[in-house]
Amino acid sequence: KAGVTQTPRYLIKTRGQQVTLSCSPISGHRSVSWYQQTPGQGLQFLFEYFSETQRNKGNFPGRFSGRQFSNSRSEMNVSTLELGDSALYLCASSWGGQETQYFGPGTRLLVL
Amino acid sequence: DQQVKQNSPSLSVQEGRISILNCDYTNSMFDYFLWYKKYPAEGPTFLISISSIKDKNEDGRFTVFLNKSAKHLSLHIVPSQPGDSAVYFCAASVVGSSNTGKLIFGQGTTLQVKP
Numbered sequence: 501k502a503g504v505t506q507t508p509r510y511l512i513k514t515r516g517q518q519v520t521l522s523c524s525p526i527s528g529h530r531s532v533s534w535y536q537q538t539p540g541q542g543l544q545f546l547f548e549y550f551s552e553t554q555r556n557k558g559n560f561p562g563r564f565s566g567r568q569f570s571n572s573r574s575e576m577n578v579s580t581l582e583l584g585d586s587a588l589y590l591c592a593s594s595w596g597g598q599e600t601q602y603f604g605p606g607t608r609l610l611v612l
Numbered sequence: 613d614q615q616v617k618q619n620s621p622s623l624s625v626q627e628g629r630i631s632i633l634n635c636d637y638t639n640s641m642f643d644y645f646l647w648y649k650k651y652p653a654e655g656p657t658f659l660i661s662i663s664s665i666k667d668k669n670e671d672g673r674f675t676v677f678l679n680k681s682a683k684h685l686s687l688h689i690v691p692s693q694p695g696d697s698a699v700y701f702c703a704a705s706v707v708g709s710s711n712t713g714k715l716i717f718g719q720g721t722t723l724q725v726k727p
Contacts (some may be wrong), residue, residue, distance in 0.1 A: 535715075
């Protein structure tokens, strides 16, 4: 069974731009969670989607948003990029959101 | 407020010996705990988990122990191998409708296994 995939793997953007990251979960998994990893803050929860609905949200500004499609694929969007948004963005999938989460390889975003 | 803490940033052990990684938590509502292994620029890889109804779970060379009264868990790797060298994260969650899909992570411990 294929694992969680994320595209693109690397991105370079400039301040003020917006970015969209994509995540395809493990087949059969309906829950997708997003995390941000930075050296200073570690791994922090952004939000979780299940059946195209956001069920849970972390403490991030409204510039961070996401959505999920009927095939469980998910995208996250960051608008008006700031230098501090430079991070590794990870998505993880699970059956229903309560079980073990399996992570993708991440998207490394650099904001200049 | 850091709810999950890994107080040792790094650990170095000799190949073949036991590695013990520790994790403390403050939220007594946590009822599911996981350990992940991570290499730089890659996503975390799931190793082992434990529910709060258990105090021990084994999977091959990996054993996780949970002490609920002390709010402490540990990961034992026996025997340690050079390929185990990575950053190890413990994570915790509260199983329930208002906390779906949310893991709280510790800051990680870098394990180095020397040949």
